[in-house]
Amino acid sequence: MVYREEINMQSNEGLPTFHDVTQPAKDAVERSGITNGIVVVYSHHTTCCVIIDECAFDTIPNGLYTLQQDFVDAMEKIMPAFTKDGMYRHPGPKAREFGFEHGEDEKTSRNTDAHLRSSLVGRSETIVVFDGQPDLGEFGHIYFVDFDQTRARSRTLQIQVIGE
Amino acid sequence: MVYREEINMQSNEGLPTFHDVTQPAKDAVERSGITNGIVVVYSHHTTCCVIIDECAFDTIPNGLYTLQQDFVDAMEKIMPAFTKDGMYRHPGPKAREFGFEHGEDEKTSRNTDAHLRSSLVGRSETIVVFDGQPDLGEFGHIYFVDFDQTRARSRTLQIQVIGE
Amino acid sequence: MVYREEINMQSNEGLPTFHDVTQPAKDAVERSGITNGIVVVYSHHTTCCVIIDECAFDTIPNGLYTLQQDFVDAMEKIMPAFTKDGMYRHPGPKAREFGFEHGEDEKTSRNTDAHLRSSLVGRSETIVVFDGQPDLGEFGHIYFVDFDQTRARSRTLQIQVIGE
Numbered sequence: 243m244v245y246r247e248e249i250n251m252q253s254n255e256g257l258p259t260f261h262d263v264t265q266p267a268k269d270a271v272e273r274s275g276i277t278n279g280i281v282v283v284y285s286h287h288t289t290c291c292v293i294i295d296e297c298a299f300d301t302i303p304n305g306l307y308t309l310q311q312d313f314v315d316a317m318e319k320i321m322p323a324f325t326k327d328g329m330y331r332h333p334g335p336k337a338r339e340f341g342f343e344h345g346e347d348e349k350t351s352r353n354t355d356a357h358l359r360s361s362l363v364g365r366s367e368t369i370v371v372f373d374g375q376p377d378l379g380e381f382g383h384i385y386f387v388d389f390d391q392t393r394a395r396s397r398t399l400q401i402q403v404i405g406e
Numbered sequence: 407m408v409y410r411e412e413i414n415m416q417s418n419e420g421l422p423t424f425h426d427v428t429q430p431a432k433d434a435v436e437r438s439g440i441t442n443g444i445v446v447v448y449s450h451h452t453t454c455c456v457i458i459d460e461c462a463f464d465t466i467p468n469g470l471y472t473l474q475q476d477f478v479d480a481m482e483k484i485m486p487a488f489t490k491d492g493m494y495r496h497p498g499p500k501a502r503e504f505g506f507e508h509g510e511d512e513k514t515s516r517n518t519d520a521h522l523r524s525s526l527v528g529r530s531e532t533i534v535v536f537d538g539q540p541d542l543g544e545f546g547h548i549y550f551v552d553f554d555q556t557r558a559r560s561r562t563l564q565i566q567v568i569g570e
Numbered sequence: 571m572v573y574r575e576e577i578n579m580q581s582n583e584g585l586p587t588f589h590d591v592t593q594p595a596k597d598a599v600e601r602s603g604i605t606n607g608i609v610v611v612y613s614h615h616t617t618c619c620v621i622i623d624e625c626a627f628d629t630i631p632n633g634l635y636t637l638q639q640d641f642v643d644a645m646e647k648i649m650p651a652f653t654k655d656g657m658y659r660h661p662g663p664k665a666r667e668f669g670f671e672h673g674e675d676e677k678t679s680r681n682t683d684a685h686l687r688s689s690l691v692g693r694s695e696t697i698v699v700f701d702g703q704p705d706l707g708e709f710g711h712i713y714f715v716d717f718d719q720t721r722a723r724s725r726t727l728q729i730q731v732i733g734e
Contacts, residue, residue, distance in 0.1 A: 243734070244606040244607050244733050244734050246606065246698070246700055278408040278410065279408050279566070279568060280446055280566060280568060282608055282696055282698060284696070284697070284698045284705065286705055286707050287707060288622065288623055288624045288707065288709055288710050293525040293526075294452065294524075294525065294529050295452055295521055295524070295525045296452045296521060298496050298497070298498065298501050299498065299500035299501045299504055300495075300496070300497070300498025300499060300500045300501055302495060307496075308494075308495035308496035308497070308498045308501070309495075309496040309501075309518065309521060309522075311495055312494045312495050312496050312518060312522055313522055313525060313526075316484045316485050316522055316526070319483070319484045319647070320484055320644045320647045320648055321644050330636075330640045331628075331630060331636035331637075331639055331640050332626050332628070332635075332636035332637040332640050333626070333627075333628070333636070334626065334627065334628025334636045335628060336627035336628045337626050337627045337628055337636070337637075340627055354637065354640060357623055357624060357637060358637075358640055358641055358644055360622075360623070361621040361622065361623045361641060361691075362526075362621075362641075362644070362690075362691060363525075363526060363528075364528055364691075364692055364695070365622050365695060365697075366695070366696050366697075366698075367528070367529060367530070368446055368448070368530050368532055368696055369448070369529075369530075370410070370446060370448040370530075370564040370566045372410055372564075372566075377448065377450055377564055379450050379451060379452065381452055382452050400698040400700075400705055402607070402608060402698045402700075404568065404607060404608060404732065404733065405408050405568065406407070406408050442572040442574065442730075443572050443730070443732060444610055444730060444732060457689040457690075458616065458688075458689065458693050459616055459685055459688070459689045460616045460685060462660050462661070462662065462665050463661075463662065463664035463665045463668055464659075464660070464661070464662025464663060464664045464665055466659060471660075472658075472659035472660035472661070472662045472665070473659075473660040473665075473682065473685060473686075475659055476658045476659050476660050476682060476686055477686055477689060477690075480648045480649050480686055480690070483647070483648045484648055526690075527689075527690060527692075528692055531692070531693060531694070532610055532612070532694050532696055533612070533693075533694075534574070534610060534612045534694075534728040534730045536574055536728075536730075541612065541614055541728055543614050543615060543616065545616055546616050568732065569572050569732065570571070570572050
């Protein structure tokens, strides 16, 4: 048996956006009627990813939870935000031209860091479902992360439940 | 068809713990009777993860295999063990209070590095099953990794087999 | 319902090899007849991984796309190519002996970086399928990556489609 829900979210400009999608995932599992199987929480986008972590409770002035900013800080060490030319090879001339033809501009085409982070962290999480619940423990939260800091836009997440 | 097994393990204090769960995963696939599908090996915990790698044969004095310590060394470069205040923003005051109400103390609440590593590495591995076997090749081993070095405790792993 | 295809590829020596396996994955989903479910794109090897990213259009002299080299550059920061002894603990004496008995030599046994990168990046990607298509968006490409730079060889990828 397969059951799918799609949710849409709005991302921010100027910093990575974290959306807590724990409740939507739990709701989808419940509505699916599937009691044993898996739920795949999947980002449609090549600059986004899905992670699981505990809720950190404390926020910092930019609105992120402390643990989210710690995660971004770690990413900055290997795939820093694209702040000046020469940091990355991508986008080259053809990619820039392709981007410009598809609605990007000088600013939004500089999201190389987000592509790299998405590839590294991974585009989805697969969570075991049993007794009708995703196995997240007492403290596990699912976050959809948009690493593209160059612009605010609408984002899509798929929640696919498979089982019996 | 869906088949699940749960295994429990004991983690160590003072260093990350690696448990080889290759045989339990193979056994679960065999007991499931599923010959084609996937097996999801899934950590219940927000400070743990699951990886696949070859067995390294050689151990170092702390008991880890060489390749496991090499992996930990790489993690140390971006998400170093929480050894002094100020390294991480998390846990903030609310997270500390919440933790203390749930059995943590000053020492065990300093496991931020383990949370970050778990989010980055990923909480599960999905392995293709065919001819009644997980496709691990001749040398592939599945390891459950507990990155929380602050205390020894009991840990749970789910092995979910889906297929026909 | 479960449907599987296996594809074989040739990797290069001297740099990581990226194979675009988007079309084979789409073809497998179509041939499976499965319209809703998941497709798991899975590397058989402990030195390889699977990632999703956009196509970068521009290549550099070594043949990689700009974005691929940016990804390799980021990996180099934490798990650099094994270029001199002492960089890694693995392979130790037992691993070297085991490798030599299984066709490796001094050069090919120095692929520790590839093992570490494979564990970190992850051995597979799970992609949601609906309306008979993997949900890759307009720009998503699936790449099989062989991080082992020590020799050219034949590599195997599994494409497992599960659903209804």
